[in-house]
Amino acid sequence: MAISAQNSASTSLDERASLVFSIVVVAVVMIVGVTWLRDDPYALRLLSLSGIFAILSLALRLTYAEVGELNLGQGVLFGVGAYAVAIAGAKFHLGPLTGGVIGMAGAAILALIVSVITLRLTGAFFAVATLGLVPVATAIIVNADDVTGGVLGLGNYGGGVSSPAPIIGIPGQLAWMVAIWILTLGVILIDHWLRACRFGQSLNAIRQDPMLFASLGFNVTTYKVTAAVISGTLAGLAGNIFALHEGLVSASVIGLPLLATIIIIVVAGGSRVPGGVVAASIIVTIVPEYARILGDYRLFAFGIALIVMLKFSPDGVGPWVVQWIARVTAGSRKRPEWTR
């Protein structure tokens, strides 16, 4: 039994409306952040973190929704990106850019190894094998403490918001927020492009009928592995930004809370709708911070929310928004069904 994507019913969503949704979400974040919240470092910090979660969740979405495989080691790939930056900076005195490239390459290679071994097999091997990365990676981080800083974590590699933000080169929380959301926008556009290009169409075909696709002479595994590697690279990128933004990485970043958070983001936001995932990552990051009533029960609430969402709206909220946008902007042009 392969883990097949369950949301084939919603494949006919309007891609253009979906892109509009994504851009509106990013625009709202940028405008609200730069005008209304510019003197509130705490709120800006939450926006920055939600941007990082958005990138990581989009990476998870890519394998979950487009390939139909659940990557439970997404947090480990994120950790590879984060630790690469930290170790490169603290131990080898390399710049953040070099560390970032190493981190993304490392995450991509790890994703390649795991997916080459498991994705050519049928069944839930991919989910199992990626889940297993978590205890292994935790053991490595905790025990290789001369390199990773062990349970205390690793700091003083020149990260943190007082260091210059990537891309724009200015320090400060506002600059970091803007830089992170520029990167997030880039990842969103890549995600939309991947869905529209020939590669994305092939993944779509594989999800609907892998046998038929293989009978046309294509190698199904190659496409799946490629998607997993792209997803791993993006997870590594999210880890890079996280490490640079926080200024401290520790073993807790790869644990269950992170995994649970990005899974609820992808499921609630709508795994087929990048804009929905981004909006959900903002809500899931910010609401628990202000809803003190959740307190320590945050993860517990995520679990309940996950079960409720799967029961009543397994495709998430995103498709509704996209359909609404499509209805509002309808009539501008008609496209044949097969291009959607």
Added chain:
Amino acid sequence: MIASLIQQVINGLLLGATYGLVGAGFAITYGISRVLNFAHGAFFVVGSYGVFALFNYFGLPLGIAFALGSLFVLPFAFVSYYVVIKPYGPDKGSTALLGTFGAAIVILEGLHRVFGGRLLVLPRMFDSPTITLLQDVHVSFDQAFVAFISIIVLGISLASLHWTGIGRRLRAIVQSPEAAQLIGIDPEPYRLLSFVLGSWLAGVAGAGLAFLAPIGTGNGLNMTFVAFVIVVLAGLGNIGGAVIIAFALAVIQALSSLYVRAEVSLAAPYLFMVLVLVVKPRGIFPTRA
């Protein structure tokens, strides 16, 4: 050196009884409902905390707490079945997988809130000194007793799967749900039964290990993963094979803590699984299905 080798092999075999329960329970659950149950490790932990609660809050003797602790799993398994297993069939693979993931989080986080985050330790069941098998090879009485009970429970479960009418019908559904329905077996009650039985076996394992290792919610995901590895290597749905693999895995893990650093033994099941999957992609005992 040879003594510590024998010691670790024996430790591994004793731990194998626990793994055998976890693996067989997972194989039974998977074989019938065809859903990989992430909450399996959570049920294991429920068993451990059940023993602790009975001993600590109700003041029951340790032996009785051991016997009753695993029963706490039953309500959790019932509710989980109706909330996250039954609504999703095997054709909704990743939705069901995520549902059990949510159930695992809810159970583990709930226990974490009720019992607090620190590791809990039970006193020893038997005050008697360790049994000395050879020179420098020792087994504690608790270890031996837990392994003994685990093997008895495992044996009774496997025997009833093989020789009772209910067990035969269960195995028929594992082999082919359609054919089983054709000869008049209604799969629904058997799905519930197998899920509760499989989960309870994990609870028994958890209740036993509560005497040998600290109790904590961190065991939850680890045990889920151990169960995954066992069942994947045995071939999905192969219950007898799962027991054999469980013992092998436990021995390998014990030996790896002897020859490599102790913490590496956490990674041993993973490396073992990767190696086997590279050589034998369909598992060690592939089923015909």
